[in-house]
Amino acid sequence: MALEIVESCVNCWACLPLCPSQAIYEAKPHFLIDADRCTECAGDYADPQCATICPIEGAIVNELNEPLNPPGSLTGIPPARWAQAQREISAR
Amino acid sequence: MDLPVIRTGGCSAGSCGSSAAQTNGLPDDIRRRVENHPCYSEEAHHHFARMHAAVAPACNIQCHYCNRKYDCANESRPGVVSELLTPEQAVKKTLAVAAAIPQMSVLGIAGPGDPLANPERTFATFRMLAEKAPDIKLCVSTNGLALPECVEELAKHNIDHVTITINCIDPDVGAQIYPWIFWKHKRVRGREAAAILIEQQQKGLEMLVAKGVLVKVNSVMIPGVNDEHLKEVSRVVKAKGAFLHNVMPLIAEAEHGTFYGVMGQRSPTPEELKALQDACEGDMNMMRHCRQCRADAVGLLGEDRGAEFTMDKVEAMELTDEFLAEALARRAALREKVAAEREAKKARAHAPQPQQAVITLHRPSQKSALAGRHVAPEGRPVLMAVAAKGGLIAEHFGHAREFLVYEVTGAGAKLVGHRKTDLYCAGDDSCGEAVDVLGRTIEALEGCEVVLCSKIGYEPWGRLEAAGIAPNGEHPLEEIEPACVAVWHEMLQAGKLAQPAPERKCA
Ligand code: SF4
Ligand code: SF4
Numbered sequence: 001m002a003l004e005i006v007e008s009c010v011n012c013w014a015c016l017p018l019c020p021s022q023a024i025y026e027a028k029p030h031f032l033i034d035a036d037r038c039t040e041c042a043g044d045y046a047d048p049q050c051a052t053i054c055p056i057e058g059a060i061v062n063e064l065n066e067p068l069n070p071p072g073s074l075t076g077i078p079p080a081r082w083a084q085a086q087r088e089i090s091a092r
Numbered sequence: 093m094d095l096p097v098i099r100t101g102g103c104s105a106g107s108c109g110s111s112a113a114q115t116n117g118l119p120d121d122i123r124r125r126v127e128n129h130p131c132y133s134e135e136a137h138h139h140f141a142r143m144h145a146a147v148a149p150a151c152n153i154q155c156h157y158c159n160r161k162y163d164c165a166n167e168s169r170p171g172v173v174s175e176l177l178t179p180e181q182a183v184k185k186t187l188a189v190a191a192a193i194p195q196m197s198v199l200g201i202a203g204p205g206d207p208l209a210n211p212e213r214t215f216a217t218f219r220m221l222a223e224k225a226p227d228i229k230l231c232v233s234t235n236g237l238a239l240p241e242c243v244e245e246l247a248k249h250n251i252d253h254v255t256i257t258i259n260c261i262d263p264d265v266g267a268q269i270y271p272w273i274f275w276k277h278k279r280v281r282g283r284e285a286a287a288i289l290i291e292q293q294q295k296g297l298e299m300l301v302a303k304g305v306l307v308k309v310n311s312v313m314i315p316g317v318n319d320e321h322l323k324e325v326s327r328v329v330k331a332k333g334a335f336l337h338n339v340m341p342l343i344a345e346a347e348h349g350t351f352y353g354v355m356g357q358r359s360p361t362p363e364e365l366k367a368l369q370d371a372c373e374g375d376m377n378m379m380r381h382c383r384q385c386r387a388d389a390v391g392l393l394g395e396d397r398g399a400e401f402t403m404d405k406v407e408a409m410e411l412t413d414e415f416l417a418e419a420l421a422r423r424a425a426l427r428e429k430v431a432a433e434r435e436a437k438k439a440r441a442h443a444p445q446p447q448q449a450v451i452t453l454h455r456p457s458q459k460s461a462l463a464g465r466h467v468a469p470e471g472r473p474v475l476m477a478v479a480a481k482g483g484l485i486a487e488h489f490g491h492a493r494e495f496l497v498y499e500v501t502g503a504g505a506k507l508v509g510h511r512k513t514d515l516y517c518a519g520d521d522s523c524g525e526a527v528d529v530l531g532r533t534i535e536a537l538e539g540c541e542v543v544l545c546s547k548i549g550y551e552p553w554g555r556l557e558a559a560g561i562a563p564n565g566e567h568p569l570e571e572i573e574p575a576c577v578a579v580w581h582e583m584l585q586a587g588k589l590a591q592p593a594p595e596r597k598c599a
Contacts, residue, residue, distance in 0.1 A: 010161055011176075012205060014150035018277075045277050053274040055151060055160045074154060076271045077354050085346045085354045 002038035002063065003048055005031050009059040015050035024050060142198035143189055145182035146175060147213045151205035152237050153273040153289060155259075156351035157312060157342055160205075175403055176204070179216040185406045186221055190228060191419035192400070194426040198253075200231045208238040211245065218249045224416060227423060229253065233310070237273060237289055239296025247303045254300055256293055256334075257310045260318050261325055263287040268317050271351070294332070301333035308336040313360050313368055314352070315342070326372035337372060341365050362497075362538055366509060471589030473501045476576050477511065477537050477561075479545035485567050485575055489548035497540060498576050502584065505576035511536040534559050541593060542579055544572075 002023075005015075009030035016024045016031065021044075023037035033050070041048045051060045051068035057075065058067040071079040151160065177185065190196040199221060201207040207214040218230050231253035232246065239256065246254065260266045266286025273285040280288060300307045309329045311322050318325075326337050341360045344352040351357075360368075477495035479487035494512045498505040513533045530552055537543060543561055546568040556563045567575035583589050 008161075012149045012151070012160060013210070014152075014205070014274075017150075047278060049277060052277065052279045053150075053152070055154060074272065075159075075351050076156070077351055082354060089346055 001040050001042070002035035003033055003040060003050060003068070004035070004061050004063075005033050005050075005059060006061055008056050009054075010056055012055065014053045014055065015060075018049040018053060020044040020049065141189075141193050141195040142200060143186065143196065144200045144202050145177055145186060145217060146204055147177050147179055147182045147217050148201055148203060148207040148210035149176055149205050150209045151235075152209040152275075153206070153235050153285075154271050155235075156269055156271065156357075157314070157344060159349040159353075161349060177403065179213050179220060181403055181406070182217045183220045183224065184409075184411065185401055185403065186228065187224055187411050187416060187419075188406045188409050189401050190225055190423065191411070191415065194419070194422045196228065196423065197427075198229045198231060200233065200253075202233040202255075206235050206238070207232045208234045208242045211238070211242060215245060215249060218251060222249065225420065227420060231255065233257065234296075235289070236293030236296050237275070238292075240292055240299055243296065243299040243303060243305075246300070247305065251305070253306050253308070255308045255310055255338075256297060257312070258293050258297075258325055258329060259311050259314070260286070260321055261290055261294070261328055262321060263290060265318050265321050266290055269314065294328075297329065297332050297334060307334045308338060309334045310338045310340060312342050313339050313365060315358055315360050315364065317357070319360070319364070319368060322368060323371050339365065339369050339372060362509065362511060362536075366539075369509070471502060471580070471584045472592065473499050474542065474580055474583060474589070474593070475508070475540045476500050476505070476542040476544060476579065477540040478572050478576070479543070480572055483572065484569050485544050485572055486546050486569055489543065489545040489552055489563070489565075492545065495537065495540075495543070496572070498572065500576045500580045502577065502580060505573040505580075530555060534561070537561055542583075544575060544579065 005024075007030060011026075011030055013026075013031075016026070019038075020041060021037045021039050023034045023039075025032055025034065045052075048060075048068065054060050054069060055074060057069045057071050057073060060068050062068060071082070154160075186196075186199050199217075201214050201217060214232065221228060221230070230249070230251045232251060233255040234257070236256045236258065239254075259269050263283045263286040266289060267283040270286050270289060272279050272281045273289055274280075275285070275288055297307055297309075309325075311318070311325060313319055313322060322339060326339075329337060341362075342352060342357070344350060344357050344359055346353045346356075476498050478485055478498060479489055479492035480496050481487045492513060494510050496507060497509045497511060499508045500506075513529070513536055533552075534555060537556075537559075540561055542564055543556060544564045544567055546565065548556075548563050548565050553563050564579060567578070580589075
């Protein structure tokens, strides 16, 4: 049972001090979670703290590789609208 | 100490012939405290430098105008920086900058996240700097969520400038600005999140004022979301003792990847911004000259000298105690000189103004002939853009990265705003936008009838005229306010001020 930080992490430090198990560490190119230490916050908090403060959609995933914060869940931008905006920008 | 409620007053209406410095309405003790702060004092920003250190990466809320992923070399919005510093690095950089630029008087921590969501890093920076350069003032900008629990600590560090970004006091408005906050180990969303944030901001504001700490309020004007509401915000924060309210325009482009940018929320026009600032001004001191500077900008306001002080250059410097003491002495000497110059300027401004007497002789309107020479001649106010440097008309039109906008009448010139010429990624191919920089500059000068600069090229001269803006290079290196008033009088004599401002032609 462990979460994982993946490449979309922007190294914002928000998660690190919140982890009750000191499982998160600074690394290059992005922060990492020590899978042996991570408890998914079970017994400490109702919600995994790293994924609860992380501002970046998709940066933290579970063991099934599912993002805890899927596209649109944090910014409020519907994924279809986001894709359309990207297309418009590259067409300019 | 309770701060008195502040009103604009004194000679801010221009009645004494001097221009309306925005600190004029402030009580004496507060005015003294803000005098040297380039972000607060309209006067000081010509003479003093500030820098921000990016030591606070984490944030505890999400705003719809912010994208935490953004890191573009051409970024010029606040809160976006490329070089994250440790507290030790930030202190070393500040000391190096303050040694090279004796105008340096303020260090601010404003991001890239929220300073109070990173209290250890923020306070460590302030503590270390206070030891090595006690003359440098410290300030903090915050979204306010963690403010109440930090007030004690802030007061301990003797930090006397705090800026709170307050965009609303109504949770229904807030729900359209803040999608979530991190609160007591939960992600709280929607109206509930906004209600908690607002409560914390207001509590923090009250606690700081009760401790005698200066509080400035920043608001982002978001058309259709909080524009009308900000008038109410202005009234409330004034009543609670905030000493300045700074209304900034939303900057939203799809390229920025923010909610507002992608969803097509528009920014306010310069006119809309000015109208709102005018509406709020009845209630309190408004700050009009905020540059929305990059959070890691170094140098006198409006110039960015960051490239001279990258961290590897700073790390290579050796800062001995002796060197630092010398730098401290140089800063003290400069401050004394500026203070003396300001006194002299004040004395001149209060002396009788021969220029006004001459003009009233030329075209005595009925009213002014009866009332005596101190009544300003009749004529509507004119907006003039100035390419300024160090308080003078000293910038070439084509080199100006921003223009100060003055509202000019026969009685004086009042700074009412500034317009940037490189707001977004202008001129950078990687943004995929071919930009007509001159066209954008002219667009940015919307509403202005005159541009004063030290020099101007042939092409921009013609394009400005075609757009209905009169270029004026006749006052190089002169003080801004008298020059603006002189130009206004020329317009009056030419009969241009009898009719309303001409409609802008398309550039
Ligand atoms: S889920 Fe909890 S224990 Fe695991 S890394 Fe995140 S904060 Fe630490
Ligand atoms: S909060 Fe998210 S983006 Fe920030 S460091 Fe942690 S994983 Fe990376």
